[in-house]
Amino acid sequence: MARFEVPQGWTVQAYRFALDPTPAQLRALASHAGAARFAHNHMLALVKAVMDQRAAERSYGVPDSELTPVLGWSLPALRKVWNQRKTTVAPWWGENSKEAYNTGMDGLARGLDAWVLSRQGQRAGLAVGFPRFKSARATKSVRFTTGPIRIEADRRHVTLPRLGAIHTHESTRKLARRIDAGTARILSATVRQDSAGRWHCALQVIVAAKARPAHARRAAHPVAGVDVGVKADALLVVATPDGREVARVAAPKSLTAAQSRLRVLQRRAARQHGPYDCQTRTRQQPSKRWRTTQARIGRVHAHATAVRRDVLRKATTTLAQRHDVVVVETLNAAGMRAKGGARKRGLNRALADAALAQIRRLLGYKCRWYGCQLVQADRFYPSSKTCSACGGRKPNLTLAERVFECDDCGVRIDRDLNAAINLARLGEPHWGEQSPAGSGPVAGRGATRETEPAPAGNAAGDETSTPHHRPVDQTGTASPQGEAA
Incomplete structure (x- = not known):
């Protein structure tokens, strides 16, 4: 599939707005984020199961032609297998947009690709480990690439697929003016929850004639x-x-200024009933006060x-x-x-x-x-x-x-x-x-x-630069057929 090319004279820019969703929309956002996490974990478990099965069969001397078929690691391959299994493993899949499940599988495909390239020495930076399962406390995020994604005419709402029009804390007039003038086009929208619990919507946009503003003061x-x-x-x-x-x-030194407040809250959280008991070394249901302190x-x-x-x-x-x-x-x-x-x-x-x-x-x-x-x-x-x-x-x-x-x-x-x-x-x-x-x-x-x-x-x-979604096999060795050596 050919990648999208930015037209000549245009550039990519992001507009980020803080959302003010209703209680029903909050539940829908949490459901979409949970669906993305479920798809990621389910397909990761399937990938690990296929890898372990093929390794066990090789240890028994099974020829390569009779091994369990490989499971592709690219996004289209993962999405094809998910569509075949979603009715059985997730009968509630119709309650959320398909983009939620696509978000989880896209993150898994990128993680597997980064792991393979890192093992082969073709990726800059620190070594990348094998993807891990996401817990319920992981960052909640969903990316929408298709469906109705637009800025409403009142400049106070953002419309997203299956979620409807969500009110924003700030005006969207800067982006709305560009869209009305035909100098901007929305490509995708990413909804994410920050550490304070507030949801934000980041719109990926291509804009035309992005240049130095006329009122900008030029230095001597x-x-x-x-x-x-x-x-x-x-x-x-x-x-x-x-x-x-x-x-x-x-320097603002914002983290240094917050240390006294963080010290008080973290000590309070340590005295409360948390999700893990250090004495018995067991996981437990966290208390409401511990959750409140963590939110603060x-x-x-x-x-x-x-x-x-x-x-x-x-x-x-x-x-x-x-x-x-x-x-x-x-x-x-x-x-x-x-x-x-x-x-x-x-x-x-x-x-x-x-x-x-x-x-x-x-x-x-x-x-x-x-x-x-x-x-x-x-x-x-x-x-x-x-x-x-x-x-x-x-x-x-x-x-x-x-x-x-x-x-x-x-x-x-x-x-x-x-x-x-x-x-x-x-x-x-x-x-x-x-x-x-x-x-x-x-x-x-x-x-x-x-x-x-x-x-x-x-x-x-x-x-x-790091290319993504390169054909790889189940052991991290590059081969045209994606088959393990």
Whole structure:
């Protein structure tokens, strides 16, 4: 099946609205999410049963031609088997939209595909394990791709298949105006429940003529370097190649601010009747007060997430609209929090609270929207350890040193500002022949590794994309027929 191609001059954008469903619609949403979870777990159990059966038959010396037939792992194959079994295993399947069951099987197909590619070394990132069964406490989500998906004329309702018109907390006029003008088209809708228990609807839309708004203020400096950090006053430090500090965005520290409240609620939940008894090591029915406390904990986390998201989205939008070139670091945010144990617990929490990886992701698509060029420095580019005045290195710079003092020229400068200046100069390949101090050239340094020199100007980082739904066999070995070796 050919994938949908975005027309020339159009771009993909998402509009997210908080829903205000009625009690009947709340039950319907929970039913659709439960149906997606049931389809995922049922087909996963069937896949595991077929794999175990084939392995047992091989151990008894059964030839490959007489083994139990393989079960395809692609979405069409899983959907075909589900349609054959749904009347028997789920006689209530007609109460929900078919998109609910398709959502569960699509997640399973993607998980199996990621597991196979990870085993074969064809998927970037950490190793991916075999898909697991979803519990009732898993995130509730349903995706609709067919049926009536539209914005109502009153701009206060979203219509979804089998759910009807659902009231929204906020106006949908921004999307409604584009649809009325013929410059937007809805592709799909994803309904999801957050940790606070509120349902949201994210509409995947293609829009035409997405460009920099006319009222956006343009900065006097077209090139800007962005250094990210976890300090309260320096989440984002923006500087120009000539050494000027353009902006400094303070970190919201929303998770840190919520720690006192979370500490009280989590201690209260530990004293209440939870779903697991540590003394008898048995599962039990959770009490109503424990559920109430867990809901309050979820609302606290949801509020911290909303505050962090608001600051990051506003800051990245401003950067993409005001500058022509934005240079950012390529940080291994997950690896920075992978090890350290108890001695690094505070830093790990601060890194998670800052959401450093989100900044580059947000700038990635916003720069495309507003016609800004995004330059991603190499992961090993020493922006913090390089002097912005003379280009000298200071390899023994520690995290505790917030002021960069060069051993060669003696300049003293804020650590984050120094890194932002070095990043900004990567956006200008023909930056001046002499440094501001006049002691040496600064052009063409590029993003080089600390231990191994790299070609000058190598400041772009390319990431490996992951193809989905590749034909695979039941053991994770690629073969045209999908048969195990």
